[in-house]
Structure formats: C-alpha cells, structure tokens
Amino acid sequence: MFLIDTHCHINHLNNNSQSPELDSVLKQAYNKNVKLFLSISTSIQDFYHLYKYTYQYKNILLSCGLHPNYTHTNNDLEVMKLLAKNDKVIAIGETGLDFYRNKKTKKIQKKLFEYHIYISNKINKPIIIHNRQADNEIFSILKSNKNKLCSGIIHSFTGNIDLARKLLDIGFYISFSGIITFKKSNDLRSILRFIPLNRLCIETDSPYLSPEPYRGINNQPYLLYYIAKNIQEYLKIDFLEFTHILNKNFFKLFKINKEIHKIINKISYKNDI
Template sequence: MFLVDSHCHLDGLDYQSLHTDVDDVLAKAAARDVKFCLAVSTTLPGYRGMRELVGERPNVVFSCGVHPLNQEEEYDVQELRSLAAQPGVVAMGETGLDYFYTPETKARQQHSFREHIRIGRELNKPVIVHTRDARADTLAILAEEKVTDCGGVLHCFTEDRETAGKLLDMGFYISFSGIITFRNAEQLRDAARYIPLDRLLVETDSPYLAPVPHRGKENQPAMTRDVAEYLAVLKGVTLEQLAQQTTQNFATLFHIAPQRLQPA
C-alpha cells in the first residue's frame, strides 16, 4: 500500500525531542505506508530553509509560497516566481485568504493570492489554497484569476458541502486532515461523503491538527494513515482503495510521474 501526505510542514517538526532528523520522520511514515510527502512552505525564507533541511529526495517534493497569515511585510513577486520555477517545486503556496486571524491585511492577502495563481498558470503548477472566514472572496478570486488553467487543491478542508460543490465545478481537488476525525466535525464528514473519490487527497498539515487518537500531540506524516483509515470508512471503501485513488489523484494534480508513487 502507498499513501501520500499531500501537505506537511517538515520544517516545523520537533527535531529536539521527538525526531532525530528528516530521515527519522520519513522512516516512521514509511512504516505506516506513508511513502511520499509534499513539503509546503509558508514564506520565501522558509522555503529556502526547508530545501536545505530536506535536501533532494525521491520521496519528497515541495511547494513555494507565502501564507496569507504571513503578509505583514511585502515580498518580492519576482523572487517568488524564480523560486517556484525551481526543479522539485510542484505547487504554488500555500496561498489563499485568512480573515479570521488577520483581517487587517485583507487587501494584501488578496493581491498575494492573485499573484500566486498567475504564477501558477504561467508555470503550470497548481495552487494549494488555505481559506478561513473568507469563503466568498476565495471562490471569487479563484474564478476571476482562471484557476482552472493550473488547477489546485483546497487543503485542510473545513467548509460545507455547497462550497465543496463550487470547488469541484472549478476542477479542484479537496484535501482532508485530522480535523475530519474530531467529534464536532459532522458538517465536514457530510462534505467528505459527498466529494467523489477521484477528487480527494489526504494530508496531515503536520505539525498541526493531529487526528484522534493523537489529538493534542505533535502531528507528523505517519499520521496520514489515521486520516486515510477514517476517510475510507466514511466513503465505504477499503483502505487500499482509498490509498490507491488518493495517490493517483496526487500524481494527476501535481504532474508527478506515477512510477515515483509505486511501492518499492
């Protein structure tokens, strides 16, 4: 079996007391059939640091972007474009809108979001989208910037069935994290039942949002397995079927050669 953690922050894990190094993290993941990771950046210096930390590996690819919560200072859009064009970068982001924590940077967030989509279209790299308390503007900007040209995923989905439908109409993929296992997430489970298997991804968003029964601990790529097991039950399929389909979806969305996502 082959699972992919489609969204993790490998630079955010606890390498002091929980893991010795990236090799250790990836070995723990592989022991639970999580054999490939997309390491997601949230700032441009963070992207550079993560490339240095992780190095070149056959089982890790990268995204390059500036998170909506990191918009206090302006960044160089040309630098974003040039870093995003590097080999090993398969996606733009994470980008998007977050009005919950920093509504005061709304205008800058929107501008940045548009720039990420434009570069994604230019480089033919999909966008990884974060949204919180910004549903209408997120959907509007995706449509206005013609995101269907490059595609994308709404990561760590926390919206409802209606929002899922609008994203699916744009050709988007939808990724579920450990939140799907939380007791009060019934709206999310309803959306998950509705979304077709061929549009689903699984992720940890580690080190955040550890799934039940690990809630409250640091999340890590190995726990993709817990999310996948839970989602398989919700969808009424076997874990093997869910793993095969979500891995295929990941390869399709991020233009990754299927042979890289085969059991060794």
C-alpha cells in the same frame, strides 16, 4: 500501495531540542506505509530552510509560496517566481486568505493571492489554497480568474457543501486533514459523500491538526494512516482501493510521472534513497 501526505510542513517538526530528526520522522511514516510527501513553504526563508533540510530526499517534494498570515516584500514576490521553477517544486502555495487572525490586511492578502494565481498559470503548476473565514472571497477571486487557473487544491477543507460544489465545478480538488476525524466533525464528514472520489486528497498538515486518537500531540506524517482509515471506514470502501484512488488523484493533479514509483520502491527503513 503506499500513502501520500499531500500537505505537511516537515521542516517545522524539528524546531526545538526535543523535536525528532527527519530520519526518525520518515522511519515512523514508512512503518505506516506513508512514503511520499509534499512539504509546503510559507515564506522565502521557510522555502530555503525546507529545501536545505530535504533536498537529498527524492520522495519529499516541495511547494513554493507566501502564506497570507505573514508579511512579505515585493522582492519576495520576484524571488518566489524564480524559486517556483525549481524541479523539486510541484506546486504554488500555500496561498489564499485568512480573515480569522487579521481582517485589516484583506486588500493585501487578496493581491498576494492573485499573484500566486498568476504564477501558477504562468509556470503551469497547481495552486494550494489556505482558507479561513474567507469562503466567499476565495471563491470570488477564483471565479474571476477562472480563465487563468492552472488547477489546484483547497487544503484542510472545513467549508460547507455549497462551497465544496462550487470548487468542484471549477475543477479543484479537496483535501481533508485530521479535522475530519474529530468527534465534533460530523457535518464535515457528511460532506465526504458528496465529494467525487477522483477529486479527493488527504493530508496531515503536520505538525498541526493531529487526528483522533492522537489529538494534543505533535502531528507527524505517520498519522496520515489514521486519517485514511477514518475516511475509508466512513465511506465503506476497500482500503487498498481507496489508497489507489488517492494516489492517482495526487499524480494527476501535480503532474507526477511514473518514475516516482521506482523511487518509492527503493525506499528502505535505513533511509538510503
């Protein structure tokens, strides 16, 4: 059984002269049995770069979305609607709200978020949500659009148990990143016991949020193994069983057919997929 990185920015790992090449990134990941990746886009330009960077790799799937922290045009919205129909795209996002960096754009962010919900519903692909200091607003928008929701996931969850319950009640999945491994994340780890295993996902969010004991270095997908081990040990569940549950959740949420298993089984460290 292999691990799935459900949220990474794999094209951002190669953004300077000292960054690793993609083959090297994947080889390290394969050595830790991380063999399937959902790489997230944050703008139209980012999507084009991501697609060109990864199109030959059948085990790297994509999202298409416009991040709330960046400025986007009306034309970007129309282009996103078209790009989101691509077969390699399995999700819409990342989208959501971020009031940590800029509270002046609240109205713009909310409209953009609602547009992503509309596209997600229209093409029947789940939505990936970014949330920073916007718990109430995120849930309020989701609740008001409840009948329009396809399905979705909150990535890198850092909220409280009340928010987790509300999200679970409307059918969402919850994903944990390297933050869950931090020494000061005891409160966040305690929430794990309240999350049904069939709604749980894990991610690296690489190149950000490296887990313990690798904080301070550039995060890579192979470090997903340490996130998985940390959660598995905390929950006291068999590692292979835990991996099986995580994979089943991913396949169900993102509507992945069993053909992906054939692709994964063909992967070699020479990267000849």
